Amino acid sequence: MSTMKFREAVHxxxxxxxxxxxRVFVAGIGVPDKKGIFGTTLGLDAEFGAARAFDxxxxxxxxxxxxVGSTFRGMxxxxxxxxxDFLMLTMDQLVNHAAKWRSMFGGVQPVxxxxxxxxxxxxxxxxxxxxxxxxxxAHIAGLKVVVPATPFDxxxxxxxxxxxxxxxxxxxxxxxxxEEGEVGDGYYxxxxxxxxxxxxxxxxxxxAVGPLVAESLRAAETLAGQGISSEVVDVRTIRPLDAETILxxxxxxxxxxxxxxxxxxxxxxxxxVALAAEHVLDALKAPPVRVSWPDSPVPSSQxxxxxxxxxxxxxxxxxxxxxxxxxxxxxxxxxxPFEGPF
Amino acid sequence: xxxxxDLYATMLxxxxxxxxxxxxxxxxxxxxxxxxxIGQEAVAAGVCANLTRDDVxxxxxxxxxxxxxxxxxxxxxxxELYGRATGCSGGWGGSMHLIDPAAGVLGTSAIxxxxxxxxxxxxxxxxxxxxxxxxxxxFGDGAVEEGGFHESMNFASxxxxxxxxxxxxxLWAAFSPIAxxxxxxxxxxxxxxxxVPAALVDGNDAVAVQAAxxxxxxxxxxxxxxTFLEFRTYRWLEHCGxxxxxxxxxxEADELATWRARCPVERLRGAMSAxxxxxxxxxxxxxxEDAIARARRAPWPQPTWAEAGAR
Numbered sequence: 001m002s003t004m005k006f007r008e009a010v011h012x013x014x015x016x017x018x019x020x021x022x023r024v025f026v027a028g029i030g031v032p033d034k035k036g037i038f039g040t041t042l043g044l045d046a047e048f049g050a051a052r053a054f055d056x057x058x059x060x061x062x063x064x065x066x067x068v069g070s071t072f073r074g075m076x077x078x079x080x081x082x083x084x085d086f087l088m089l090t091m092d093q094l095v096n097h098a099a100k101w102r103s104m105f106g107g108v109q110p111v112x113x114x115x116x117x118x119x120x121x122x123x124x125x126x127x128x129x130x131x132x133x134x135x136x137x138a139h140i141a142g143l144k145v146v147v148p149a150t151p152f153d154x155x156x157x158x159x160x161x162x163x164x165x166x167x168x169x170x171x172x173x174x175x176x177x178x179e180e181g182e183v184g185d186g187y188y189x190x191x192x193x194x195x196x197x198x199x200x201x202x203x204x205x206x207x208a209v210g211p212l213v214a215e216s217l218r219a220a221e222t223l224a225g226q227g228i229s230s231e232v233v234d235v236r237t238i239r240p241l242d243a244e245t246i247l248x249x250x251x252x253x254x255x256x257x258x259x260x261x262x263x264x265x266x267x268x269x270x271x272x273v274a275l276a277a278e279h280v281l282d283a284l285k286a287p288p289v290r291v292s293w294p295d296s297p298v299p300s301s302q303x304x305x306x307x308x309x310x311x312x313x314x315x316x317x318x319x320x321x322x323x324x325x326x327x328x329x330x331x332x333x334x335x336x337p338f339e340g341p342f
Numbered sequence: 343x344x345x346x347x348d349l350y351a352t353m354l355x356x357x358x359x360x361x362x363x364x365x366x367x368x369x370x371x372x373x374x375x376x377x378x379x380i381g382q383e384a385v386a387a388g389v390c391a392n393l394t395r396d397d398v399x400x401x402x403x404x405x406x407x408x409x410x411x412x413x414x415x416x417x418x419x420x421x422e423l424y425g426r427a428t429g430c431s432g433g434w435g436g437s438m439h440l441i442d443p444a445a446g447v448l449g450t451s452a453i454x455x456x457x458x459x460x461x462x463x464x465x466x467x468x469x470x471x472x473x474x475x476x477x478x479x480x481f482g483d484g485a486v487e488e489g490g491f492h493e494s495m496n497f498a499s500x501x502x503x504x505x506x507x508x509x510x511x512x513l514w515a516a517f518s519p520i521a522x523x524x525x526x527x528x529x530x531x532x533x534x535x536x537x538v539p540a541a542l543v544d545g546n547d548a549v550a551v552q553a554a555x556x557x558x559x560x561x562x563x564x565x566x567x568x569t570f571l572e573f574r575t576y577r578w579l580e581h582c583g584x585x586x587x588x589x590x591x592x593x594e595a596d597e598l599a600t601w602r603a604r605c606p607v608e609r610l611r612g613a614m615s616a617x618x619x620x621x622x623x624x625x626x627x628x629x630x631e632d633a634i635a636r637a638r639r640a641p642w643p644q645p646t647w648a649e650a651g652a653r
Contacts, residue, residue, distance in 0.1 A: 025470070051470055056497075057497055059497060061489065061490050062490045062493030063497070065458070065494070066459045066460075069461060069462060069467070070464065070467040072398070072467075074467065075467045075470070092453060093456070093459065093490075097456055097460075101449060104449070105430075105435055105439060106433070106434050106643075109441060
């Protein structure tokens with residue numbers, strides 16, 4: 001194990017996967033440039049050659065289809081998007097084609113494609129550079145969706161996504177890129193479809209996604225000082241969701257808060273609450289609470305941008321509500337923001 | 343005469359298969375949107391005559407002809423149309439989604455333009471791996487209106503990929519005439535903007551198709567990059583289904599009559615003696631009847647899914 005930043009862990013996972021398997025190639029706008037997609041693709045062309053790490057025309061949908069076609073000949077493409085908003089340009093090839101190919105042809109032709117997309121929160125990136133959309137993709141049968149919250153998982157889930165025979169949408173938040181953590185050495189994978197439980201507790205279950213995992217842990221720390229024992233579940237994989245881990249925890253604590261940085265309607269938070277209602281309703285001691293984005297596109301101005309995002313304070317309040325306990329005092333986010341300029 | 347004879351045999355088989363499908367379709371046992379290729383046979387026959395099984399064809403929802411010309415298994419195709427587990431796609435795809443990896447048919451798309459980048463992608467992979475295979479993207483005139491076509495042409499030209507863009511310009515996208523959709527119909531001229539060599543060829547002349555495709559295949563195999571071929575042709579039947587759509591007033595009967603008079607199969611009839619043709623027809627009829635009989639008694643597919651989020 002060694003200490004690494006989140007973005008360095010993404011880079012390490014990419015390098016390990018390319019060293020292990022010559023069928024892996026990396027394509028995307030800016031992959032070989034001097035910035036190397038926030039440093040995550042630096043040096044790939046030097047080590048693996050320009051044919052395996054290359055820049056692309058601004059043609060996201062066709063390149064997605066080209067990646068799909070390359071899998072028919074055994075390749076394992078990693079297509080990187082500097083903003084997940086640009087990934088939306090590939091919806092035809094990702095949703096209509098990659099997600100369908102395995103089942104539509106009776107299992108004959110799987111598509112081992114990884115779409116890596118970055119959420120660009122911070123520095124007023126605004127409505128078209130900061131969407132998360134993990135719930136959007138998780139709605140699609142035939143796709144897998146992972147959202148790592150720690151450097152360890154950033155590397156292990158990327159390798160697992162590349163190993164997977166199905167198309168995987170891998171979403172990493174720039175908000176987390178500078179976060180440090182312990183990362184495994186060499187080649188390792190983190191199993192897709194398995195949640196992590198970074199904090200055990202008995203009074204309430206906080207199910208969290210991506211950057212809100214750290215916020216949940218911070219809220220849990222304060223809550224502990226107030227006599228409330230919180231269990232935090234980091235879903236890690238959005239699809240397939242680890243219902244077993246989530247429901248076992250909720251059944252034990254009897255209270256549920258879901259912290260999900262995405263829009264509420266038809267989202268992951270709704271899915272988790274629905275699972276609890278379907279399977280462990282009798283165990284619930286209070287109505288679950290969803291901590292999600294306001295019902296609005298993300299704003300740009302610094303005056304309202306930070307008000308838009310829920311954090312530890314909102315999660316803390318939600319837990320108090322489900323526990324009917326006293327409101328504590330939490331200040332702003334503990335996560336270092338992207339300080340720009342951009 | 344061997345070349346003409348082979349092309350004729352390939353086209354006759356396609357025609358007989360699809361005429362049979364059109365005949366049995368009203369029985370309601372084939373329950374899958376079926377887009378027949380009748381009238382356009384010369385294009386797939388002529389192009390595929392230059393290809394090996396290791397070469398790739400990426401086609402669309404109207405791909406019975408391409409699948410057969412490329413060597414796809416007829417029994418598996420018929421079983422797929424009948425929705426059976428023994429179908430080429432296990433009953434999950436239907437008429438629009440044919441696959442035969444051994445024959446280089448790696449899955450056909452029901453989304454206009456969907457397969458074009460796939461052929462560019464197989465060509466990219468083959469180039470990366472030092473293979474000399476050629477990939478063919480087969481699509482209609484409507485597909486060149488999609489952004490993905492232009493993105494694919496740009497990338498294929500940029501990387502000098504071994505891919506051939508085959509546009510079957512049949513003048514109609516479903517029920518919309520090309521004049522309502524494009525400012526001019528010289529589709530092949532657009533290739534020049536991407537630095538891709540192009541040609542306009544009579545798509546009802548299988549010999550001319552084969553010759554044009556041979557040049558493109560040679561260019562691709564020798565590292566000369568992509569080619570764009572526009573074949574003018576005409577679909578005889580309705581966009582989807584076994585009927586004549588001029589009866590419903592969707593297209594002009596005169597226009598159809600003009601194109602029927604230019605039948606690509608009739609055009610090469612002289613390539614084979616009457617006796618040989620009679621024997622061939624007998625063989626093909628038996629093959630089709632066998633494929634349908636097997637499909638009808640084949641097992642149905644079973645669900646393979648699990649309820650999402652089930653415990």
